[in-house]
Amino acid sequence: MIERLPLVMWPRVSGGVLAILIYHRVLPIPDRLSPGEIDAQRFAHQMRFLAKNFCVLPLREAALRLRAGTLPRRSCCITFDDGYADNLTIATPILEQLGLPATVFVASEYLDGGLMFNDAVLAIARSTQLAVLDLTPLGLGRWPLATDDNRREMVAALLGQLKYVPPKDRARRVADLVAVAQCPALPTDLMLTTPQLAQLSQRGVEIGGHTHSHAILTTLDLAQVKAEIERNQQLIFAATGKPVRVFAYPNGAPNRDYGRAHAQLLATLDIEAAVTTAAGVANQRSDPYQLPRFTPWDRAMPRFAARLMLNARLGRPVATAD
Numbered sequence: 001m002i003e004r005l006p007l008v009m010w011p012r013v014s015g016g017v018l019a020i021l022i023y024h025r026v027l028p029i030p031d032r033l034s035p036g037e038i039d040a041q042r043f044a045h046q047m048r049f050l051a052k053n054f055c056v057l058p059l060r061e062a063a064l065r066l067r068a069g070t071l072p073r074r075s076c077c078i079t080f081d082d083g084y085a086d087n088l089t090i091a092t093p094i095l096e097q098l099g100l101p102a103t104v105f106v107a108s109e110y111l112d113g114g115l116m117f118n119d120a121v122l123a124i125a126r127s128t129q130l131a132v133l134d135l136t137p138l139g140l141g142r143w144p145l146a147t148d149d150n151r152r153e154m155v156a157a158l159l160g161q162l163k164y165v166p167p168k169d170r171a172r173r174v175a176d177l178v179a180v181a182q183c184p185a186l187p188t189d190l191m192l193t194t195p196q197l198a199q200l201s202q203r204g205v206e207i208g209g210h211t212h213s214h215a216i217l218t219t220l221d222l223a224q225v226k227a228e229i230e231r232n233q234q235l236i237f238a239a240t241g242k243p244v245r246v247f248a249y250p251n252g253a254p255n256r257d258y259g260r261a262h263a264q265l266l267a268t269l270d271i272e273a274a275v276t277t278a279a280g281v282a283n284q285r286s287d288p289y290q291l292p293r294f295t296p297w298d299r300a301m302p303r304f305a306a307r308l309m310l311n312a313r314l315g316r317p318v319a320t321a322d
């Protein structure tokens, strides 16, 4: 396993380079239906690697130091999107053991028993007993489900078809799916509860905004976007007693999922830094309201290290069109 990254390989940029990593769930053990999701053992390997090779900072501090030009040469942030309970139960003990800070972006609508549509689709694929799931009446195809590959294929296709459907219609479609698939009750413990959110914050994890309903901002008008962000900030503040100063755009692709007007709006809502899902690393020229991130999805540590490096060398600050 690669233990140390040769310093010479990291780009030398005046004012520092900031790598921001995105995670979602950290599973107790690998899941055959969501192979892209990291498990505790692999997460611990990656965290040990980061602890040895990087100065790991909470996002707000890193963004402020990036602006001030006082970032250590190899800096990194660990971020989690959406607000999964395993961020507290599985990731936090690993992070605490290594003394690593992290930032969790919470979509508040799903606190206390909620389920995001992607997890609902996964739960349906996992729990249906049908050999073939015929979704043609819903306009969503017909899916044999004999193997894990079949199930993964269906999940990928359904997620693609439902991602940009407005949330209310999407919830209705997921309910239809549950009925057709004859599923038992879907999980209610995937996301943080409000007391767990409070505990996460008390244990030193920085909590960021991610809108209330995880709405893709470009599907709403600006007043609705503002209401989504403010409601989210209020609920997080009520749970943690700390104001929300950092934000992650839902879905996060520049120009497609958010635009310049949204980046400008954040500055008026006391947000000091925001992160996207555009790949790359941030430097002093980066817009603090559009800091790039990347997902370290590699299984093997040498590839994880190589990807960090490649991302750092190829990454460009994001420019957003109007």
Ligand SMILES: [Zn+2]
Residues within 6 Å of the ligand: 081, 082, 210, 214, 250, 251
């Ligand atoms: Zn998200």
